[in-house]
Amino acid sequence: MMRSKLLEVEHVTMRFGGLFAVNDLSFSAANRSITAIIGPNGAGKTTLFNCITGFYKPQIGRLTLHHDDGPVLLERLDDYDIAKKARVGRTFQNIRLFARMSVLENLIVAQHNTLMRASALSLAGLLGLARYGKAEKLAVDKARYWLNKVDLLDHADADAGSLPYGSQRRLEIARAMCTDPLLLCLDEPAAGLNPRESLELNTLLTGIRDEHGIGLLLIEHDMSVVMGISDWVVVLDYGRKIAEGTPVEIRNDPAVIRAYLGEADDEDEDR
Amino acid sequence: MAGVNMTAALRDGVIGAVVAAALALPMLGFRLVDSSQALTLSTRFDWVAWAALAVGLGRFALALLRDTLPGRLPALPDWGARFPKMRLYVGWGMAGFAFVLPFLPIADRALVDKATMVLIYVMLGWGLNIVVGLAGLLDLGFVAFYAVGAYSYALLATKLDLSFWVSLPLAGVFAAGFGIMLGFPVLRLRGDYLAIVTLGFGEIIRVILQNWQDFTNGPAGIGAIPRPSLFGLVFTANAPEGKTTFADYFGLDFSGNHRVIFLYFIILVLALLTNLFTLRIRRLPIGRAWEALREDEIACRSLGLNPTTIKLSAFATGAMFAGFAGSFFATRQGFISPESFTFIESAVILAIVVLGGMGSQIGVVLAALLLVGLPEWFRELQQYRMLAFGGAMVLIMLWKPSGLLAHRSPTIRLNQEAG
Numbered sequence: 001m002m003r004s005k006l007l008e009v010e011h012v013t014m015r016f017g018g019l020f021a022v023n024d025l026s027f028s029a030a031n032r033s034i035t036a037i038i039g040p041n042g043a044g045k046t047t048l049f050n051c052i053t054g055f056y057k058p059q060i061g062r063l064t065l066h067h068d069d070g071p072v073l074l075e076r077l078d079d080y081d082i083a084k085k086a087r088v089g090r091t092f093q094n095i096r097l098f099a100r101m102s103v104l105e106n107l108i109v110a111q112h113n114t115l116m117r118a119s120a121l122s123l124a125g126l127l128g129l130a131r132y133g134k135a136e137k138l139a140v141d142k143a144r145y146w147l148n149k150v151d152l153l154d155h156a157d158a159d160a161g162s163l164p165y166g167s168q169r170r171l172e173i174a175r176a177m178c179t180d181p182l183l184l185c186l187d188e189p190a191a192g193l194n195p196r197e198s199l200e201l202n203t204l205l206t207g208i209r210d211e212h213g214i215g216l217l218l219i220e221h222d223m224s225v226v227m228g229i230s231d232w233v234v235v236l237d238y239g240r241k242i243a244e245g246t247p248v249e250i251r252n253d254p255a256v257i258r259a260y261l262g263e264a265d266d267e268d269e270d271r
Numbered sequence: 272m273a274g275v276n277m278t279a280a281l282r283d284g285v286i287g288a289v290v291a292a293a294l295a296l297p298m299l300g301f302r303l304v305d306s307s308q309a310l311t312l313s314t315r316f317d318w319v320a321w322a323a324l325a326v327g328l329g330r331f332a333l334a335l336l337r338d339t340l341p342g343r344l345p346a347l348p349d350w351g352a353r354f355p356k357m358r359l360y361v362g363w364g365m366a367g368f369a370f371v372l373p374f375l376p377i378a379d380r381a382l383v384d385k386a387t388m389v390l391i392y393v394m395l396g397w398g399l400n401i402v403v404g405l406a407g408l409l410d411l412g413f414v415a416f417y418a419v420g421a422y423s424y425a426l427l428a429t430k431l432d433l434s435f436w437v438s439l440p441l442a443g444v445f446a447a448g449f450g451i452m453l454g455f456p457v458l459r460l461r462g463d464y465l466a467i468v469t470l471g472f473g474e475i476i477r478v479i480l481q482n483w484q485d486f487t488n489g490p491a492g493i494g495a496i497p498r499p500s501l502f503g504l505v506f507t508a509n510a511p512e513g514k515t516t517f518a519d520y521f522g523l524d525f526s527g528n529h530r531v532i533f534l535y536f537i538i539l540v541l542a543l544l545t546n547l548f549t550l551r552i553r554r555l556p557i558g559r560a561w562e563a564l565r566e567d568e569i570a571c572r573s574l575g576l577n578p579t580t581i582k583l584s585a586f587a588t589g590a591m592f593a594g595f596a597g598s599f600f601a602t603r604q605g606f607i608s609p610e611s612f613t614f615i616e617s618a619v620i621l622a623i624v625v626l627g628g629m630g631s632q633i634g635v636v637l638a639a640l641l642l643v644g645l646p647e648w649f650r651e652l653q654q655y656r657m658l659a660f661g662g663a664m665v666l667i668m669l670w671k672p673s674g675l676l677a678h679r680s681p682t683i684r685l686n687q688e689a690g
Contacts, residue, residue: 053573084575092573098566101559102681109563110574115556126551136683144685156685179574 005066006031006215007052007183012061014047014239021047022058023239029183029232031066034209034216036226038250039236040259045219046093048236049185052217053090054079065183084113089181091172093188093219099161103152103171106160107143108136110178115139146174150204166197170204177208183215184208190222198222202229227251235259280334288327295322358676362633369539373532380531385647387535387603391596392643394542396623396635397549398592403621404630405549405558406585407565409466412453412473413620416446416590418480418612420597425493425607426486435499439598446594447587449476454586458579461568473617480609492608496601498530499537506530534603541599545592546632552588554682561585562630619643626667628674637675641667 007029014022022044029035037045050056052063054077063074065086072086082088098106108115118135147153150170155163160171169189176184189205190198206229209216220226226233226247233250235243237259243250250256299318303310369390373383395417402410423442427433433441453472457465480487487493498506504517508525517533518525552558560581563571568578601607623642627634646660667675 055569055572078577079572080575080577083573084577090573092570096567096570096573098563098570100566100679101562102684104683104685105559105562105681108683109559109571109576112556112560112563112574112576119556126548126555132555140683140685147685153685157681175574 004031005029007217008062008064008066009048009052010062010064012048012051012058012063014044014051014056014058020239022051022236025061025236025239025241027234027241027244029215029217031215032209032213033231034205034218034229035232035234036230036247037217037219037234037236038221038226039242042238043236044239045236046187047239049090049187049217049219051075052082053088053185054082067182083179083181087180087182088185089176089179089183090185091169091176091187091189093191095165095168095172097160097168097172097175100159102157103147103160103163104140104143104156106171106175107146107178108139110175111139111142142178146177149177149207150174151200166193169193169197170201173204173208177212181214183217186216186218186220188219188221190220190225193222195224198225201225205229276335280331283334284327284331287330288323291326292319292323295319358633358680365633365636366543373535380528383528383531383535385644387531387538388647389639389644390535390538390542391600391603392620392623392639393636394538394545394596394599395593395620396627396639397542397545397632398589398596399620399624400589400627400630400632400635401549401552401561401592402585402589403624405553405565406561406582408582408585409462410469410586410589411466411614411617411621412469412471412476413589413593414612414614414616415453415473415476416449416593417597417600417616418476418609419446419449419590420594421601421607421612422480422487422493422597423594424598424601425496428497428602429493429495435497435598435602439595442598443591443594446597447591450586450588450590451583453590454583458582470614470617473612473614477609477612480612487609490609492606492610493601494606496605496607498605499534499602501533506533534599538596538599538603541595545595548592549632557581557584559682622664626664626674628671628676628678630679631674631676634674634676 005028009028010026012022012025013020025044025048037048039045047056051058052074054074058075061075065072065074065088067087074082074086074088077086083090098109101109115132115135119129119132143156144153147156150167150173152163152167152171152174155167160168163171169192173184173186173189186205190201193201202225205216205218208214218225218230230247233243233245233247234241235250235253235256242255242259243253245253296319299322300314300316302313302315304313369386372378372386395413398416399410399413402408402413420442423445424435424438427438427441428435453469457468460468481490483489500506500514501517503514504520505511505514506517506529508516510516510519516525517523517529523529549558553562560571560576561584563574563576564578564581564585571578571581600611604611619642623635623638626642627636627638641663642660645663
């Protein structure tokens with residue numbers, strides 16, 4: 001399996017007033033692999049995600065996504081162009097589905113740009129031309145594929161907001177995948193899931209990595225997910241990177257243990 | 272048990288009576304009388320007593336009956352959800368009825384006139400439904416686009432001598448242009464803030480129409496706006512030079528009703544076009560993007576949807592239909608002035624959309640009948656008309672808080688047999 005650099009984060013700093021939410025952070029995430037970002041609450045994980053997906057513009061630093069046909073500088077694009085042109089998909093910590101639209105509609109909206117092109121800005125569709133019908137059929141097929149993957153095929157016509165919590169999480173991942181991303185950013189995908197759902201999530205995410213050959217970046221507190229599926233782990237604390245490495249390395253890193261368990265550990269080490 | 276209730280009810284009644292008396296004293300108790308020489312103050316303390324007594328007894332009765340009355344009005348069943356096909360039949364039934372209405376024995380000129388008025392509001396409601404119901408952009412200045420459409424036609428017809436059928440699309444284009452003009456500054460706003468800016472925009476347009484004397488003729492308005500023709504056939508008693516009248520061409524006796532019915536059919540067709548357009552666009556990418564924007568703008572951005580173009584297209588499309596309705600209004604009235612485009616019009620149109628159930632096409636028709644049709648019929652009630660209007664709105668909000676027909680069915684289904 002070839003793994004090349006997909007996302008490169010260089011010296012990124014995001015400041016809110018006097019608070020450095022992300023401070024001079026550099027790391028890279030590889031293609032066809034799962035990179036986990038972990039750290040205590042308030043470490044700047046979600047801020048980093050918002051910088052990568054364009055919802056925030058970092059004051060300093062560079063974010064590069066390596067496409068086959070050359071690098072794309074993320075910090076120069078608007079958020080919707082990061083999804084459309086740079087092809088970075090994301091999910092949210094507090095799920096953001098289109099609650100009063102059906103599950104299928106959520107997945108069709110995700111393919112908006114493809115459908116707009118096919119329908120000549122909806123005009124072809126308005127006139128009932130066949131080429132829009134064909135494009136819509138392809139979109140439905142793709143939606144069906146992902147619904148099958150996340151096990152929601154039976155609920156395709158239900159309102160997204162009526163699904164149970166775990167299903168909503170899976171639907172949000174399916175929706176992000178319908179945009180054909182090269183990098184998928186997941187903000188705490190296992191939050192609120194029970195152990196069985198958590199296990200299913202692991203299978204889904206490794207499946208996406210192996211079958212679709214894209215990079216996944218994931219913020220997660222659930223260590224069974226982080227340690228179970230990550231290929232690389234980056235640890236943040238107070239906006240800085242305190243460690244990175246394979247899950248095994250991170251598990252035994254004293255700086256990480258200190259950040260998570262507090263200063264009491266120092267005394268243990270001193271003894 | 273009953274005794275305790277009785278005391279509580281009595282106390283409730285007395286408190287109610289005292290509050291009512293305190294309120295009624297300045298409002299009902301004193302009255303300035305303009306006698307020939309000077310203003311004198313007369314007192315009507317008996318009115319205060321009656322008001323206090325009425326409120327006190329009312330509160331008392333309410334408190335006694337509280338246990339037997341249901342806590343709130345029973346919610347109506349969601350007919351749309353229970354009978355998914357019914358909506359379709361009702362829609363076709365209503366459209367069919369609308370087409371035969373002018374030829375029914377009950378239809379006189381006044382009725383067709385009122386129906387025309389209702390249809391204008393149905394069309395405006397359907398237009399605003401795109402902006403508010405689908406895209407979720409609360410617009411309190413919708414009347415501005417109605418005004419732009421009306422003045423576009425009035426000015427094109429009186430200054431450039433263009434016919435109604437040429438001006439109609441132009442008026443739509445102008446109104447859509449104004450929609451985009453409003454859209455740009457409000458791109459970042461949502462909810463209450465958006466509502467306030469759109470309200471201001473509506474007023475700005477009205478004030479400009481009122482004060483730009485040279486162009487719009489100011490408060491005096493524009494009169495003698497030409498009537499539309501049917502493929503060149505005019506609806507007058509005597510044909511002007513080089514024209515044929517409708518009555519002559521079809522060998523009918525001239526009747527003023529012909530024009531009324533003709534106007535009715537124009538607005539009916541325009542309104543149905545608006546409806547077909549909306550039903551169709553809901554199933555297209557742009558329509559789905561509007562609804563997605565209503566649900567969650569941030570999620571839209573994360574999926575690569577550009578909120579700017581989506582919002583502007585919603586504003587422009589809604590405004591275009593208001594522009595069409597405006598030109599029709601101008602040609603029907605034959606006279607327009609800024610007075611026809613005040614804030615209350617925006618409020619009524621918005622009320623139609625909200626009461627109908629955001630995004631529901633048939634709901635808009637029902638609400639327009641209720642809010643525009645009924646007050647027209649109850650004109651005899653004079654100033655109590657608005658009281659009835661307000662009462663109806665309160666009742667509907669208690670009864671069906673999310674509108675008359677709030678059910679939304681998906682625009683595309685995976686499991687066809689289910690729908």
